[in-house]
Amino acid sequence: MRIAHLADLHLGFRQYQRLSSAGNNQREADVARAVRQAIDAVIAERPDLILIAGDVFHQVRPSNPMILYALREMTRLRAELPDTPVVMIAGNHDLPRAAETGCILALFRTIGIQVVEHEPDRLRFPALDLALFAVPDRLGQPLPALTTDAASRWNVLLLHGEVQGVLPDRAVMVDRSPSEVTVEELQQAPWDYVALGHYHVHRQVAHHAWYAGSLDYVSSNAWGELAEQRQHGVPGKGFALHDLATGEHRFVHVATGRRFIDLEPVDARALAPADVDALIADRITQVPGGLDDAVVRLVVREIPRHVARDLDHKLIREYKRRALHFQLDTRKPELVRTRTGSGAGGARPSLPMLVREKLETRPLTADVDRAAFVTLGLDYLQRVSEPRALGTDPGDDVGVMLAESDAP
Numbered sequence: 001m002r003i004a005h006l007a008d009l010h011l012g013f014r015q016y017q018r019l020s021s022a023g024n025n026q027r028e029a030d031v032a033r034a035v036r037q038a039i040d041a042v043i044a045e046r047p048d049l050i051l052i053a054g055d056v057f058h059q060v061r062p063s064n065p066m067i068l069y070a071l072r073e074m075t076r077l078r079a080e081l082p083d084t085p086v087v088m089i090a091g092n093h094d095l096p097r098a099a100e101t102g103c104i105l106a107l108f109r110t111i112g113i114q115v116v117e118h119e120p121d122r123l124r125f126p127a128l129d130l131a132l133f134a135v136p137d138r139l140g141q142p143l144p145a146l147t148t149d150a151a152s153r154w155n156v157l158l159l160h161g162e163v164q165g166v167l168p169d170r171a172v173m174v175d176r177s178p179s180e181v182t183v184e185e186l187q188q189a190p191w192d193y194v195a196l197g198h199y200h201v202h203r204q205v206a207h208h209a210w211y212a213g214s215l216d217y218v219s220s221n222a223w224g225e226l227a228e229q230r231q232h233g234v235p236g237k238g239f240a241l242h243d244l245a246t247g248e249h250r251f252v253h254v255a256t257g258r259r260f261i262d263l264e265p266v267d268a269r270a271l272a273p274a275d276v277d278a279l280i281a282d283r284i285t286q287v288p289g290g291l292d293d294a295v296v297r298l299v300v301r302e303i304p305r306h307v308a309r310d311l312d313h314k315l316i317r318e319y320k321r322r323a324l325h326f327q328l329d330t331r332k333p334e335l336v337r338t339r340t341g342s343g344a345g346g347a348r349p350s351l352p353m354l355v356r357e358k359l360e361t362r363p364l365t366a367d368v369d370r371a372a373f374v375t376l377g378l379d380y381l382q383r384v385s386e387p388r389a390l391g392t393d394p395g396d397d398v399g400v401m402l403a404e405s406d407a408p
Contacts (some may be wrong), residue, residue: 001128001154004042005240007053007197008214009035010093011070012062016295022290024065026324030258031058032069038239038254039073043080045241045252048128050077050084053197053212054091054137056105067104075111085125086118090117090136091160091197092178097139112389116158120144130154130244137161138179146181147363149187154244155190160197168203168228183209192231192244201228202240202251212406213239216256223262223297258294258324259294261287266301269333270362273310276303280311280328284319305332355381 015027022029042050051052075320078086090105094149095117103117114123116134123132126233137160148155161179163186178198183206186194202213215237217225229236238254263286283298284291300308308330320326359374 001130001244002045002047002049003085003156003193003195003240003242003244004045004047004050005053005193005195005210005212005242006038006042006051006215007160007195007212007239008055008056008091008200008218009038009052009070010058010214010216010218011035012066013058013216013218015188018324028066029255030217031216032066034075034254034256035070036214037257039077041252041254042343043077046081047084047241049125049132050081051132051156051158051195052086053089053091053158053195054089055197056088058093058218062104067107071107071111074113075107077176078112085128086113086130087123087134088113088115089134089158089160089197090115092137092139095137095139101292122149124152125148127156129241132156133160135159135179137159137327139192140179143179143181146185146189148191150197154192156244157186157189157194158190159194162198163196163205164222167199190227192295193242195240195242200284201232202234202238203228203232203281204249210240210242212235213251214363215239215254216258216262216294222260222295226260226262236239239299259289261294261296263296265299265301268300268307270304271307273307273312276300276307277312277315281315291322291326293322293324295325297324297329299329299331301331302333303330308332320393352378352381 010031013031014025016025020026020029025358057066062070074086086107088105094105095103105115105117109115116123116135116136118136120133120135123134123282124130125132129152131152131154133146133148133156135143135146135158143161146157146159159179159181161181164180164182166183186206186209191208194206196205196209196211199211200214200217200219201211203211205211207400213234217237219225228234234251235253237256238252241250241252242248263283266276266283268276268279271279280298280300287294316326316328319328355377356374359377368378
């Protein structure tokens with residue numbers, strides 16, 4: 001008894017300004033291609049049940065071409081697997097604010113897909129001896145009691161929402177808030193599988209409970225998704241395939257066709273603009289497959305504003321021209337304040353501390369030894385700061401003034 005679990009298709013998602021050869025947004029075309037490849041993979045797997053856990057579209061009112069595209073791909077899925085039930089629930093991106101407005105997902109009922117868009121519904125499939133409790137996003141309304149059907153051998157929960165206390169801070173969406181559910185609520189009933197939608201990285205969050213993940217990078221924080229994928233050993237984007245009889249869970253990778261690359265950061269502390277330019281150029285050579293048509297981020301840390309201003313911006317514009325999107329994320333040095341005890345305010349740094357900090361961050365040419373430069377500067381400071389007796393060094397005006405100020 002195998003279930004194909006997809007979620008967060010986000011058809012119609014647009015990003016950046018580059019157009020495809022057909023004249024539409026390139027990222028919109030990328031996402032549509034990923035959905036087609038996912039459907040190809042589902043057809044090849046021939047599961048017993050197909051679940052789509054919400055956010056089929058990125059907007060409540062998608063464009064007509066995207067509606068037609070989705071209808072064509074879902075029709076192809078039904079034609080290739082005519083005996084396999086397909087169930088789709090609405091996510092927070094699919095639902096209009098007013099229930100009477102109607103949800104675009106209802107259109108898929110015309111091709112034999114079972115759609116649950118407003119109120120939770122329990123669907124039974126006697127041929128599979130399976131009961132499915134389908135819970136669309138509630139848009140802030142309380143969730144129903146999540147209970148199983150004792151008359152069925154298999155019980156599956158299909159739900160779109162956020163599991164409280166499980167997802168990282170960077171996964172919090174800035175758009176319409178989804179439903180929230182706790183791990184305890186998911187575990188109150190003996191579900192054989194819980195198919196979740198909303199979070200875009202494939203991940204297990206409780207016993208038998210999984211997020212399928214999205215089919216492409218369709219949030220405003222692709223870099224956070226890449227970090228989560230690395231942390232949890234997820235190879236990229238795709239969907240889940242779960243066998244209820246054996247408990248085997250498998251992630252089916254779907255190639256996005258667009259490379260998203262977060263390069264190793266550059267530490268620009270105490271570097272001149274030309275040195276930072278050279279490090280940026282070196283990182284660009286490390287982009288797998290080259291910079292052209294990729295989506296790339298490079299973080300430059302500890303770079304003062306005046307150094308960032310003097311970078312080779314003509315070359316940076318060339319990087320941006322070649323890539324689908326190149327993000328140079330420059331971050332200024334953080335101010336560090338010395339603390340004097342618990343709860344105490346920041347102590348004023350001494351003059352030698354200030355001078356050292358300035359010398360350690362001042363841009364230098366490559367032929368100047370920074371350690372020697374800092375040592376020499378602090379030595380000069382110490383020499384001019386030492387009180388001198390009158391007449392010891394008539395040519396040292398600073399020493400004379402200091403000596404006079406200390407005289408009784």
